[in-house]
Amino acid sequence: MHYSKNNSILKYGLISVLLCLIISIIFYVQFFLDEPVFLRHYYDFVIYDDMRMNLHFITNSSDNKRIQRIEFPQLPDDFAYIELDYFININGSGYFHSRKFTHYSYNELSLLIHVLGEDENESEERVVLDKAVVHYSNGDIQETNIGKIILHKNVKKSNMLDSVFTKSSSDNTSAEGFEPSDNIIIESIKSDLDDELKGIFDLKMDGEDVRSLNYPISVSADETFRFESQFKFEPGDDKIYNVYDIHGRISTADSQGNKGIKRIMNLNYYPQEVFGKERGIIQYLKEIGVR
Amino acid sequence: MMEKGYKKVFWGFLITIFDINIGSINILPDFIGYFIMGSGIYTLYSEFKNDNFKIANTLANFLMGYSLIMGFAEYAISTNVIGVGLYEHPAYMIIQFILSIVISAVILIMAFKIISGFIDLYFHREMEDEANILINKQKKYTILTIIGLLLISVSLNSSNEYFVTASIIYLLAVNLYFAAILRAIFRDSEGLA
Numbered sequence: 001m002h003y004s005k006n007n008s009i010l011k012y013g014l015i016s017v018l019l020c021l022i023i024s025i026i027f028y029v030q031f032f033l034d035e036p037v038f039l040r041h042y043y044d045f046v047i048y049d050d051m052r053m054n055l056h057f058i059t060n061s062s063d064n065k066r067i068q069r070i071e072f073p074q075l076p077d078d079f080a081y082i083e084l085d086y087f088i089n090i091n092g093s094g095y096f097h098s099r100k101f102t103h104y105s106y107n108e109l110s111l112l113i114h115v116l117g118e119d120e121n122e123s124e125e126r127v128v129l130d131k132a133v134v135h136y137s138n139g140d141i142q143e144t145n146i147g148k149i150i151l152h153k154n155v156k157k158s159n160m161l162d163s164v165f166t167k168s169s170s171d172n173t174s175a176e177g178f179e180p181s182d183n184i185i186i187e188s189i190k191s192d193l194d195d196e197l198k199g200i201f202d203l204k205m206d207g208e209d210v211r212s213l214n215y216p217i218s219v220s221a222d223e224t225f226r227f228e229s230q231f232k233f234e235p236g237d238d239k240i241y242n243v244y245d246i247h248g249r250i251s252t253a254d255s256q257g258n259k260g261i262k263r264i265m266n267l268n269y270y271p272q273e274v275f276g277k278e279r280g281i282i283q284y285l286k287e288i289g290v291r
Numbered sequence: 292m293m294e295k296g297y298k299k300v301f302w303g304f305l306i307t308i309f310d311i312n313i314g315s316i317n318i319l320p321d322f323i324g325y326f327i328m329g330s331g332i333y334t335l336y337s338e339f340k341n342d343n344f345k346i347a348n349t350l351a352n353f354l355m356g357y358s359l360i361m362g363f364a365e366y367a368i369s370t371n372v373i374g375v376g377l378y379e380h381p382a383y384m385i386i387q388f389i390l391s392i393v394i395s396a397v398i399l400i401m402a403f404k405i406i407s408g409f410i411d412l413y414f415h416r417e418m419e420d421e422a423n424i425l426i427n428k429q430k431k432y433t434i435l436t437i438i439g440l441l442l443i444s445v446s447l448n449s450s451n452e453y454f455v456t457a458s459i460i461y462l463l464a465v466n467l468y469f470a471a472i473l474r475a476i477f478r479d480s481e482g483l484a
Contacts, residue, residue: 013437020444062384
């Protein structure tokens with residue numbers, strides 16, 4: 001045959017393609033996750049009706065299954081109802097955001113909180129959620145640790161303080177200024193996640209760490225004070241993979257003894273830069289022992 | 292009669308390369324292209340009994356059946372009409388990837404056999420120069436396609452989306468090269484007729 005040499009090229013070429021394909025698949029399968037991995041969320045929220053809360057998690061980039069429902073077993077039926085936010089979770093995967101890499105996707109799912117029977121005159125209530133039960137479109141059910149999400153209800157809001165400016169930056173810093181309309185006393189500035197935030201989060205009031213301030217603090221009317229916050233992580237600190245969102249609470253009282261809580265905005269950290277490349281996801285999965 | 296066969300093989304192959312969609316409907320699905328190719332190859336085989344054409348015809352019919360079944364199956368699986376949960380299964384994407392490589396390899400073998408059939412035909416007609424040119428083109432096409440399949444295989448683990456896109460464009464260019472080979476054979480056929 002005149003083209004026997006070409007026959008050999010075809011034969012050995014196809015064998016090399018087969019070998020390459022097998023090696024590629026073996027390599028690819030090494031990265032496979034048995035089930036999605038949810039990040040640890042440290043949220044401390046003063047909830048209000050129709051408030052949004054996002055969950056971050058990692059899936060195989062080839063996963064086609066969608067999240068249909070999420071239950072929080074520790075959430076009392078009469079406290080709040082949490083469902084998927086169908087108006088926000090509209091990208092191709094059915095999530096709010098999804099960043100797809102070769103083997104994994106870093107996703108953000110938006111949830112909508114419906115507060116049930118909120119009444120500021122009732123005593124403040126709170127729940128701590130650390131587990132979620134996730135229902136997928138293919139029938140899979142996953143029980144997962146989601147970190148520590150604290151929800152506060154019936155919080156008496158303060159109208160003694162006006163926010164005069166607020167800003168936040170991609171370098172994980174933020175600032176907000178307040179001005180009281182009357183002479184007030186600041187009784188405390190805190191979050192229920194102070195222990196979890198130790199070493200990674202600084203919150204300063206007029207340059208001084210809020211944990212070292214001597215409370216109560218008197219503030220005169222029209223006297224502006226400023227909060228500055230920063231999330232910073234030491235090299236090798238695995239907290240860098242967590243998600244933080246804090247409603248810092250300023251407890252205030254006026255001269256008539258009226259009390260209330262004012263929120264400090266933008267105290268949050270999202271690990272988007274860490275998971276901006278697949279290398280970051282692989283490193284995280286190694287550290288938590290999934291890979 | 293043979294001219295009709297060349298034309299069918301050429302146009303059938305072009306249909307398999309390009310997808311023309313109106314909305315979400317592909318008005319020129321691959322199975323039509325393979326059907327036309329198969330019928331063209333059969334015409335050639337009727338005129339010139341050659342094992343290469345016979346094998347190419349069998350492969351074209353196989354590809355037609357595969358395209359037809361997969362067209363329905365993919366739609367039915369993605370809408371959960373059949374194989375509930377299959378679309379969501381993590382292995383679904385890998386199986387699709389393997390099948391795309393296997394089918395590309397089958398297309399390569401079919402194209403190789405078509406060219407081999409023509410080479411035999413040229414020698415049979417004592418057109419040695421044309422036959423040698425075709426042997427060279429067959430060699431180039433085979434090597435280029437093998438390189439394309441290797442690139443696609445590697446792309447499974449490549450995080451660079453440009454690499455993946457470039458591999459697909461490269462394989463499309465190689466397929467156009469095969470179409471150009473068929474076109475040249477068609478021109479030669481005018482001398483054969």
